Amino acid sequence: MISPENTVVGFIGTGVMGKSMARNLLRAGYPVVVYTRSKEKAEDLLQEGANWADSPKTIAEKANVIISIVGYPSDVEEVYLGENGLIESCGENTYLIDMTTSTPSLAIKIYEAGKERKVHALDAPVSGGDIGARDGKLSIMVGGDHEDFLAVEPIFNILGTNIVYQGKAGSGQHTKMCNQIVISSSMIGVCEAIVYAEKSGLDPETVLKSISSGAAGSWALSNLAPRMIQGNFEPGFYIKHLIKDMNIALEEAKNMDMETPGLSLAISLYNKLAENGEENSGTQALYKYWNLEK
Structure with a gap:
């Protein structure tokens, strides 16, 4: 032992x-x-x-x-x-x-x-x-x-x-790919919800009290949405590392002849952030995408 x-x-x-x-x-x-x-x-x-x-x-x-x-x-x-x-x-x-x-x-x-x-x-x-x-x-x-x-x-x-x-x-790594697919796709929803709350005139912290413990609840909503609201984009996990993970998942899915539309969208958004100098920010910095010049 x-x-x-x-x-x-x-x-x-x-x-x-x-x-x-x-x-x-x-x-x-x-x-x-x-x-x-x-x-x-x-x-x-x-x-x-x-x-x-x-x-x-x-x-x-x-x-x-x-x-x-x-x-x-x-x-x-x-x-x-x-x-x-x-x-x-x-x-x-x-x-x-x-x-x-x-x-x-x-x-x-x-x-x-x-x-x-x-x-x-x-x-x-x-x-x-x-x-x-x-x-x-x-x-x-x-x-x-x-x-x-x-x-x-x-x-x-x-x-x-x-x-x-x-x-x-190899099974641990395949499981982590499942994890990263969920994280990358769900982060889009978390960010959209916070931006929507702000643009509609709601207090996003009060909105979180309603939605974080309901059917929409998730680790990202409870732990990363508050950081977005506070303007804290320090890395708990780097954008550059999530991009690396998403590329692995995309390649593995391709090898299995599997379509991944959610993952493909997520990596396109994160790549735009990286191109704008956010590669060393935390993954919650996806929130900044809505302020990028399109």
């Missing part, structure tokens, strides 16, 4: 979500070794007791459970399969958990490479944004071998509250 007494957790990627996730593991008593491309981003974690590693290879030499949450599939491939990457550098029976939103095909590739090295690889993307990461209430969607999922479940229980094993390798 994995526990703080027999486990060293390596953590790669201390961005908006990763930092809080690593902090929660520290607070649960796990020894944590962190690596990120910019050491400055990890300074507060180091002050709280985390140890620094200067490369994924060094992480692999020190940890027997390694978690990554990085930016893009190309980053995942470099961390896991590149020269001196995790697959090449870690010892047998190491558990590798990629929590980045990446491609199902890459998750399968990492899983198969891990099998050859007697390494346990899981794809376990998350949902819940900065708030879920901070509060340890993420939704975690897991693909890989079921026995490996059970082995690291104590780690998942620290990071999230809705933890579901989805199936074979």
